Amino acid sequence: MDIGIIHYxxxxxxxxxxxxxxxxxxxxxxxFLLVLTFLGVAGLFVLAQADFVAxxxxxxxxxxxxxxxxxxxxxxxxxxxxxxxxxxxxxxLGVLFSVALFASIVYLTQGFQTTEIVAAPHAIQRLGMAIxxxxxxxxxxxxxxxxxxLVGAATIARFKGEGHG
Amino acid sequence: MGNSIYILLSAFVFSAGxxxxxxxxxxxxxxxxVELVFNSxxxxxxxxxxxxPERLDGQFFALVxxxxxxxxxxxALAIILKLYRTYxxxxxxxxxxxxxx
Numbered sequence: 001m002d003i004g005i006i007h008y009x010x011x012x013x014x015x016x017x018x019x020x021x022x023x024x025x026x027x028x029x030x031x032f033l034l035v036l037t038f039l040g041v042a043g044l045f046v047l048a049q050a051d052f053v054a055x056x057x058x059x060x061x062x063x064x065x066x067x068x069x070x071x072x073x074x075x076x077x078x079x080x081x082x083x084x085x086x087x088x089x090x091x092x093l094g095v096l097f098s099v100a101l102f103a104s105i106v107y108l109t110q111g112f113q114t115t116e117i118v119a120a121p122h123a124i125q126r127l128g129m130a131i132x133x134x135x136x137x138x139x140x141x142x143x144x145x146x147x148x149x150l151v152g153a154a155t156i157a158r159f160k161g162e163g164h165g
Numbered sequence: 166m167g168n169s170i171y172i173l174l175s176a177f178v179f180s181a182g183x184x185x186x187x188x189x190x191x192x193x194x195x196x197x198x199v200e201l202v203f204n205s206x207x208x209x210x211x212x213x214x215x216x217x218p219e220r221l222d223g224q225f226f227a228l229v230x231x232x233x234x235x236x237x238x239x240x241a242l243a244i245i246l247k248l249y250r251t252y253x254x255x256x257x258x259x260x261x262x263x264x265x266x
Contacts, residue, residue, distance in 0.1 A: 086191035094187030102180035120218035149236035157243035
């Protein structure tokens with residue numbers, strides 16, 4: 001079977017789930033459709049020779065970010081037995097603006113010379129070496145940023161009365 | 166041969182994220198839109214890296230974007246919980262003041 005058709009299967013998965021997120025007003029449906037979007041994008045990452053990024057996407061987005069989002073939805077809606085809906089406003093203007101944005105990006109990128117994706121041998125080993133040599137400073141800075149952000153999040157979200165926050 | 170499927174998909178996901186941010190009133194729906202925008206940037210990073218397989222900048226920056234998206238989500242949800250405790254709503258149009266009224 002031609003490998004190219006798998007690209008289109010994953011791309012169709014992403015497009016359909018994103019359209020679903022755009023159409024639905026139910027927040028939980030949107031969160032679960034986001035799982036499908038992230039899965040499709042991870043599949044495309046594998047096809048673009050980025051195995052490690054795909055696995056990281058699965059672990060952090062689906063394992064972490066989505067769980068956080070579902071927790072946020074559950075914790076901020078007290079009504080039981082009813083679907084959790086979001087209200088819309090500026091619908092026509094927003095949709096028109098984003099359609100124009102899509103059309104202009106597609107138009108402006110028409111001239112790109114794209115080549116075939118070729119296999120990259122030993123990509124994960126090379127990425128590991130590069131992270132600990134070429135990109136080491138950036139790697140450390142991102143680690144410190146993540147630590148500070150998580151400590152800040154815990155400080156902000158803590159209940160009143162347990163401290164001075 | 167026009168655009169690659171990756172560029173088209175990235176443009177589509179980006180526009181959908183912007184549409185979500187513009188049209189939704191719930192804070193968490195806006196956050197979902199921001200996640201889509203992050204993902205479209207990542208698609209571009211990984212695709213253009215795949216065109217130059219001897220370099221790894223694109224893949225590394227995709228990892229950085231994923232990390233920063235995780236930190237941003239954690240902070241945003243902490244702020245949303247605090248807002249919900251103060252205002253008892255997550256509707257953006259009703260949250261317009263920084264201090265308790």
